[in-house]
Amino acid sequence: MPALDICFSPELLPLFDLRGRVAVVVDILRATSSIVTALAQGVTHLLPFSELDACRAQAAAGYLTAAERDGRQAEGVDLGNSPYGYLNGVVPVRGRGVAITTTNGTRALHLSAAADATLVGAFLNLGAVARHVQELGKDVVVVCAGWKGNFCLEDTLFGGALAARLQASFDTISSDATLAALDLWQAAQPDIISYLLKSAHVRRLNHLEAHKDMEFCLRQDEYDLVPVFEAGKIALGPHVGVAASRSAGLNS
Ligand code: 3SL
Numbered sequence: 001m002p003a004l005d006i007c008f009s010p011e012l013l014p015l016f017d018l019r020g021r022v023a024v025v026v027d028i029l030r031a032t033s034s035i036v037t038a039l040a041q042g043v044t045h046l047l048p049f050s051e052l053d054a055c056r057a058q059a060a061a062g063y064l065t066a067a068e069r070d071g072r073q074a075e076g077v078d079l080g081n082s083p084y085g086y087l088n089g090v091v092p093v094r095g096r097g098v099a100i101t102t103t104n105g106t107r108a109l110h111l112s113a114a115a116d117a118t119l120v121g122a123f124l125n126l127g128a129v130a131r132h133v134q135e136l137g138k139d140v141v142v143v144c145a146g147w148k149g150n151f152c153l154e155d156t157l158f159g160g161a162l163a164a165r166l167q168a169s170f171d172t173i174s175s176d177a178t179l180a181a182l183d184l185w186q187a188a189q190p191d192i193i194s195y196l197l198k199s200a201h202v203r204r205l206n207h208l209e210a211h212k213d214m215e216f217c218l219r220q221d222e223y224d225l226v227p228v229f230e231a232g233k234i235a236l237g238p239h240v241g242v243a244a245s246r247s248a249g250l251n252s
Contacts, residue, residue, distance in 0.1 A: 002139045003171040006159040006181050009146040010108045022138050023115035024129055024162065025229070026122065027145035028154040029201045030081050031105020033122040033217040034066070035234060037083035040124075040223040042094030045235040048106035049099060058099035064091065066100040071204050074101075082213050083124075108145035109229050115141070120227035120234060123158060127221040130165040132237070140170065142181075153184070153199040154217075157192070160185025161220075192218050 007016050026032050035046055049055040052067055052074055059065050059078075066079035073080030078091050081102050086093050100106060112118050116138060121129045133140050142162060144155035160181035163172040172178050188195035193215060196202050205214055228237040 001169070001171050002137060003174055004140045004142070004163050004166055004178055005175040006142045006144065006156065006163075006177040008144050008151045008156060008177060009149055010104070010111045010143065011146075011149040013111050013143065016141055018112060018115035018141060020138065021115055022117045022119060022133055022136050022140045023112040023143050024119045024121040024133065024140060025105070025108050025112050025143045025145065026155045026158045027102070027105030027108060028122060028158055028217050029152075029205060030083060030213055030217055031068075031100075031102040031145065032120050033124055033213075034081055034083045034086065035100070035105075035120050035227055036122045036124045036223055036225065038066075038086045038093065038098055039225060039227050039234075039236055041086045043086065043096060043098050045233050046098045046100050046227075047233060048109050048229070049101040050107050050110060052101055055099045055101040063097045063099040064093065066098050068102045070103065083216055084213065104145040104147060108143055109234070112143045113229065118229040119237075120229060121158060121162065123161065123218055123220045124222040125225055125227075126158070126161055126165065128224045128226050130162060132226045133162075134166065134169055140166075147201055152201055154196055154201060156181050157185055157188055157196070160188075 007013055038046060047058060055065055055067050056076055065077040067074035067077040068081035079085040119129060142159040146152045146155060163178050163182050164185055202214055226237055227234050
């Protein structure tokens with residue numbers, strides 16, 4: 001039976017050999033939630049960058065640019081890191097490529113590129129990710145983007161939620177990290193939003209008046225798609241069908 005392990009921070013990645021495994025990179029607030037939303041809204045692909053200047057430079061090649069630093073939209077780009085940037089219609093995104101850089105999420109993606117497959121996970125596509133890793137049948141490492149190298153609750157909760165969905169087909173008991181994430185997920189279950197109100201990143205987002213983003217990013221199974229990061233580009237994998245949204249009226 002394949003195993004599911006959780007890497008709580010990109011700083012811990014040197015302890016994991018990703019070769020032969022599937023990495024599910026997660027930055028619930030908000031990079032991977034925004035990437036999933038972008039593809040669901042018809043963005044053709046995204047190029048993730050670690051550096052702001054490299055991201056901005058892609059405008060000359062026809063890309064929309066999306067950039068966040070310390071939770072705020074960076075200067076001189078089209079979009080920040082809110083999933084609503086792809087939903088509210090202010091910037092038309094359908095059919096466009098997006099160059100994106102964020103504080104932690106895009107860095108975690110690049111650091112996970114050695115995996116056999118590097119997938120983009122969020123609560124928004126939790127079920128699709130669970131089904132796809134089952135199909136792949138390989139060991140999985142959930143790579144939490146964290147915050148500047150530190151552990152964060154919301155990414156760990158995603159690890160627990162994925163482990164809970166895969167308990168029947170994956171070994172979710174051999175890693176203390178997975179056991180801890182499962183326990184946290186159980187504790188958070190009755191009211192995930194209230195549970196996360198105490199987290200450091202939600203406090204940071206509240207400070208930036210982005211509570212609406214937090215509530216959106218915690219919706220489960222909104223989109224039936226799995227973005228794959230390969231050869232420097234994030235796009236829908238060939239295995240995954242048309243992006244589908246579970247609920248209507250998201251464009252507000
Ligand atoms: O660090 C990141 O990658 C971002 O997701 C952080 S924020 O949610 O935009 O503050």
